[in-house]
Amino acid sequence: MLRKSAAVLLGILVGVFAMQVRAEEPLRIVLGFPAGASSDTVTRLIADKMRDSLGRPVVVENKPGAGGIVANMAVKSAPPDGNTLLLTPLATMVAYPFSYSKLAYDPFKDYVPVAHIAAFQLALGVGPNVPAKTLAEYVALVKKGGEYANFASAAVGSLPHFFGILFARTAGVQMTHVPYKGTANVLQALLSGEVPAGIVPISDIGTLAQSGKARVLASSGATRSPQYPDVPTFKESGYDIEGAAWYALFAPAGTPSDVVDRLSAAAIKAIQDPDVRKKIEPLGLEATGLGPAELAAIMKADHDKWGPVIQASGFKAD
CATH class of the missing domain: 3.40.190.10 (Periplasmic binding protein-like II)
Structure with a gap:
């Protein structure tokens, strides 16, 4: 009986220890571009704020290569346990499926939308x-x-x-x-x-x-950038083209919805923090902070908008 009780107690202690270790496991935000660009700046600002609200370590992992594809693939293959997020611009999720004939990920099947962070x-x-x-x-x-x-x-x-x-x-x-x-x-x-x-x-x-x-x-906007009002748009310059892009967070497919919601709330709180907005808006980034459903709708709309245009260009990256 004593041996059985000791075994049970040991099992409980091991479980508690494992939970503590897991709670301290850092949240990785994977970015497919090197340091020095606005994507890195906004990612690190968000990571700092999410660290506070989630009460856990949050680290930024730069994984440049193949225009962001290396990072997308790393997050696709990561466990869907809420410990890994992808921060990516529109391109890897909207343009690449049309510009690469062989893409080893599906933006709609291999990832879960978490939060729309910023537009630019x-x-x-x-x-x-x-x-x-x-x-x-x-x-x-x-x-x-x-x-x-x-x-x-x-x-x-x-x-x-x-x-x-x-x-x-x-x-x-x-x-x-x-x-x-x-x-x-x-x-x-x-x-x-x-x-x-x-x-x-x-x-x-x-x-x-x-x-x-x-x-x-x-x-490239429909109107001039508020941060750079002296810069005319392409349309104002006589060329009838426009296009805006965005940064957003995604999790691996299969990540539980309650985990996604928790990470989304932390990311939205981070990007809407006055201190973060003050730092990114002078750079020409518009802080947004939209949830999973809104991000999914934006992604689908951009997919439908840019897909035919890219296909009509005949361009292939591979």
């Missing part, structure tokens, strides 16, 4: 050595050919890449895409003169423009 506009910017001060002047340079016809984006098959193709066709010019691994690398290439132009989130190039190290010629 894209922008066409040029480096300090490019003489164009307006979009019309830049198009005139592109028409001459040579190096001015090159433009960079953070990844092959991303929304900025596709937006560049769309702009070139609308402007009636030939442009060559130069892919980089992450927005931070695009900005470095612009500063060094390695490429003359790039299409990136306005939140990333805006800070360079404010310091005089680059110029933003046009933004």
Whole structure:
């Protein structure tokens, strides 16, 4: 009897210890892009706030590669236990299924929407050595050919890449895409003169423009960015195109709904924190904070909007 009681007590103690260890297991937020871009900034700000509200460690794990695909695959294969989240821009969930003929994940089947974090506009910017001060002047340079016809984006098959193709066709010019691994690398290439132009989130190039190290010629929104009111939209510049993107959190498929709801609430609370908003909105990011159902609806709408356009372009990343 004593042995049985001791065994029961030992089992209880082991269970309690296991629960404590599990409670202290960090929540990983996996990001498919390197440090230095707005995606990394917003991820780390959210992680800090979620750490407080959840009462557990929250770590950011940068897993750059293949334009974010490496991170998507890592989260797809992670246990659906609430310990792993993916923070990703629209591109990996909306554009890639159309721009890659062989994609090893399904955005709608392999992930669960958690929270829509922020929205942002894209922008066409040029480096300090490019003489164009307006979009019309830049198009005139592109028409001459040579190096001015090159433009960079953070990844092959991303929304900025596709937006560049769309702009070139609308402007009636030939442009060559130069892919980089992450927005931070695009900005470095612009500063060094390695490429003359790039299409990136306005939140990333805006800070360079404010310091005089680059110029933003046009933004992709339906209206001008509140943070950069002097930058005209593509439509205002005579090119009838627009497109906004977003950052959002996803969990592996199969994650229990109560766990998703808890993580969603913590993420929404984090992004709506006045301190976080104060830090990201000057960068050109609009803090949103929408739940799983709203994120799912936005994702479906963007899938239906961009899919036919990407397919019509004939572009394939592989």
